[in-house]
Amino acid sequence: MTDEPPAEGRRFRLSWSRAAFGLLVALVLGGVALDYATWPPPLPSYRTVKAAWQPSEAWLYDRHGELIDSSRVNFKARRLAWTSVADIAPAARKALVAAEDHRFYHHHGIDWWAILGAARDRIEGKRRRGASTLSMQVAAFLSPRLAAPGSRGMWDKLRQMRAARALERGWSKDQILEAYLNLAGFRGEAQGIGAAALGLFGKTPASLTRDDALLLAALLPDPAADAPAIARRACALAGATDCRIYEAGAASMLGPARQLALDPGLAPHLAQHLLTQPGMRITTTLDAHVQRIAITALKRQLQGLGGDRVRDGAVVVVDNASGDVLAYVGGVGGASTAPAVDGASSYRQAGSTLKPFLYAEAIEKGYLTPASILDDSPVQLDTASGLYVPQNYDRHFKGPVSARKALAGSLNVPAVRTLLLVGVESFRDRLWDTGYRGLTEDGQYYGYSLALGSAEVTLMEQVAAYRSLERGGRWSPLRLTKDDPHGKPRAVTTPQAAWIVADMLSDPNARVATFGFNTALRLPFWAAVKTGTSKAMRDNWCIGFSDRYTVGVWVGNLEGDPMRAVSGTSGAAPVWRDVMVAIHEDDPGKAPPEPEGVEQRRVTFASGSEQPRTEYFLKGTGQTQIVLAPAESRRPHIVSPVSGSVYALDPDIPLDRQRLAISVSGDAIGHRLELDKRDLGSADSRPLILAGPGMHRLRLIDAGGKVVDQIRFTIR
Numbered sequence: 001m002t003d004e005p006p007a008e009g010r011r012f013r014l015s016w017s018r019a020a021f022g023l024l025v026a027l028v029l030g031g032v033a034l035d036y037a038t039w040p041p042p043l044p045s046y047r048t049v050k051a052a053w054q055p056s057e058a059w060l061y062d063r064h065g066e067l068i069d070s071s072r073v074n075f076k077a078r079r080l081a082w083t084s085v086a087d088i089a090p091a092a093r094k095a096l097v098a099a100e101d102h103r104f105y106h107h108h109g110i111d112w113w114a115i116l117g118a119a120r121d122r123i124e125g126k127r128r129r130g131a132s133t134l135s136m137q138v139a140a141f142l143s144p145r146l147a148a149p150g151s152r153g154m155w156d157k158l159r160q161m162r163a164a165r166a167l168e169r170g171w172s173k174d175q176i177l178e179a180y181l182n183l184a185g186f187r188g189e190a191q192g193i194g195a196a197a198l199g200l201f202g203k204t205p206a207s208l209t210r211d212d213a214l215l216l217a218a219l220l221p222d223p224a225a226d227a228p229a230i231a232r233r234a235c236a237l238a239g240a241t242d243c244r245i246y247e248a249g250a251a252s253m254l255g256p257a258r259q260l261a262l263d264p265g266l267a268p269h270l271a272q273h274l275l276t277q278p279g280m281r282i283t284t285t286l287d288a289h290v291q292r293i294a295i296t297a298l299k300r301q302l303q304g305l306g307g308d309r310v311r312d313g314a315v316v317v318v319d320n321a322s323g324d325v326l327a328y329v330g331g332v333g334g335a336s337t338a339p340a341v342d343g344a345s346s347y348r349q350a351g352s353t354l355k356p357f358l359y360a361e362a363i364e365k366g367y368l369t370p371a372s373i374l375d376d377s378p379v380q381l382d383t384a385s386g387l388y389v390p391q392n393y394d395r396h397f398k399g400p401v402s403a404r405k406a407l408a409g410s411l412n413v414p415a416v417r418t419l420l421l422v423g424v425e426s427f428r429d430r431l432w433d434t435g436y437r438g439l440t441e442d443g444q445y446y447g448y449s450l451a452l453g454s455a456e457v458t459l460m461e462q463v464a465a466y467r468s469l470e471r472g473g474r475w476s477p478l479r480l481t482k483d484d485p486h487g488k489p490r491a492v493t494t495p496q497a498a499w500i501v502a503d504m505l506s507d508p509n510a511r512v513a514t515f516g517f518n519t520a521l522r523l524p525f526w527a528a529v530k531t532g533t534s535k536a537m538r539d540n541w542c543i544g545f546s547d548r549y550t551v552g553v554w555v556g557n558l559e560g561d562p563m564r565a566v567s568g569t570s571g572a573a574p575v576w577r578d579v580m581v582a583i584h585e586d587d588p589g590k591a592p593p594e595p596e597g598v599e600q601r602r603v604t605f606a607s608g609s610e611q612p613r614t615e616y617f618l619k620g621t622g623q624t625q626i627v628l629a630p631a632e633s634r635r636p637h638i639v640s641p642v643s644g645s646v647y648a649l650d651p652d653i654p655l656d657r658q659r660l661a662i663s664v665s666g667d668a669i670g671h672r673l674e675l676d677k678r679d680l681g682s683a684d685s686r687p688l689i690l691a692g693p694g695m696h697r698l699r700l701i702d703a704g705g706k707v708v709d710q711i712r713f714t715i716r
Helices: 007-037 046-052 090-100 112-123 134-142 154-170 173-183 192-201 210-219 227-238 244-253 268-274 288-305 351-364 403-408 412-422 424-433 443-452 459-470 495-505 508-515 573-583
Strands: 057-061 067-072 185-187 281-283 312-319 325-329 373-376 381-383 386-388 399-402 528-533 539-545 549-556 598-605 613-618 637-640 663-665 672-675 678-682 694-701 707-715
Touching: 046 173, 057 268, 067 268, 090 134, 090 173, 090 210, 090 227, 134 154, 134 173, 173 192, 185 192, 185 210, 192 210, 210 227, 210 244, 227 244, 268 325, 288 312, 288 325, 288 549, 288 573, 312 459, 312 573, 351 403, 351 412, 351 424, 351 443, 351 459, 351 495, 351 528, 351 539, 373 403, 373 412, 399 403, 403 412, 403 495, 403 508, 412 424, 412 443, 424 443, 459 495, 459 528, 459 539, 459 549, 495 528, 495 598, 495 613, 528 573, 539 573, 549 573, 637 694, 637 707
Parallel strands: 057 281
Antiparallel strands: 057 067, 312 325, 312 549, 373 399, 381 386, 528 539, 539 549, 598 613, 637 663, 672 678, 672 694, 694 707
């Protein structure tokens, strides 16, 4: 007889063992499955997250490190630079933590008390409270899979909890809080406390108050909430009984788009040009003080003129010694219909502003001196497209004038006569060498009108070119940023020619016949200046320099329509004067010393056309008396009628009383006049002609039968 248990008992123990083993296997497999199902995604380190942060903005600073402008570069979200916890006001930091996760510094990523409270509320049917900690939310920010739409189930929460625990093992509490306050979305596209503080309060995070922070915290559960809802939530977070302060704060915070108080907006056009990548911080050569001076002067002038007369303007100020741009104003908005267009870099017609470089070339080559006499009388020139008949700005001619008065007074006909001496092609090449890169065609394309500024230039090109006159005829590129190289200067004219032209441009007495005595061009210290007005009054320029600065101003309409009632000295010149006076307040401009190779002479004019004066010449070309060339030494040409003129017959006056007088200058002995192939007789007889309606051609023919001059005019 044996003690073995009955077969039924053995089978029972075997079944129990198998069941226990199966349960154990199931538990292990379930645990593995649960672990796998809730395994958190890998999270980056704090250092990696901070290094990868890319703001949506870029910033522009002046030469002294002062912020002058910023530009939005990335439009996916509004993010500023990463904000350190130390740069957030302690009261604001404390209020935000208390509102979002008041046990943050006492748990390890999971607030079990908050979870139990949320479960109790769910069982009791109360309004569900949030149990997510800051660590869980940061984990969700860092892993899009944890924050995917619909990821609100139990398994998703368990994954977030495990991710939060993993985060706490690798990050400090301050690092987690810092990441949360930078990654959280507050309102609309504003991401991070930096963008929220600036966009909603016009403050930095360091200057936020406790009430500001409570309003921000009230936004976090529902960034799209309206002002009353935010005020109620902020008031509840504060535990206050009087909510009026939060109602007013929420209304102000969500009011009309505010001007970002910490963005001065001093150089928006330059910011648009230089700030091309998110996070860029560029230090420019600008001086915020000089920039404000230029903005104020331009804005005041445009407001004074009125938007119905002129809408746009630009100002550039340059330090002569370094070539650093101290002010760059591409426009000031106001009545502008194209405020985003940069007036400082836009190509516009130059007008008379190119004349100084024409006279410099003529003086350099010995074709002219400041005392040389130029004939300011009607002239017509044959071109490929017909006759070219230059006119002066005031439509009057002043007869024989010196080159000094012709340049300072901006007379057009003498400039065209000077271009005939220099040559169109040569002058075009000189302008190209002086930095005018808009002149992409050859000289024939521009023709004689190049003397009057038919080419298109930018204000930056103008200022760089005029600076070369102050620098002794040496041109070098301007600098806009601290990283721009100092370009090697290249000679474009001689120091003597540059100095003489600068002296001519600084002479108020030479300007008086055209501009009068009391104009914006006259400063209480030495300065050389030139104005210019383009065809149909579309552009008005004033560019000038002292021994320290070159200032250029353009006013006009960026859309190209003409200005109304704006003259050469009433448009850009007052802005130029205001800027020059302001930047020279402590150190007035001084006349540059006379260079070697220049000599002085006391000059008299035999005709009495100009007062005796001290004049400057290239060494070896000095004169003491200027005498007009006798008529017989001048090329004969038709003075009247002026080519292109239109005459109207008066029906109330007998036809035989409506005759035109023909006038010829120069040695015309032996020359004859011919009207529409009809011989009028000797040119020195000054005949009176009667011509019927239509276009007529008048020709001057020498004794050999050669046509030496011809004009066309019309009778109506």
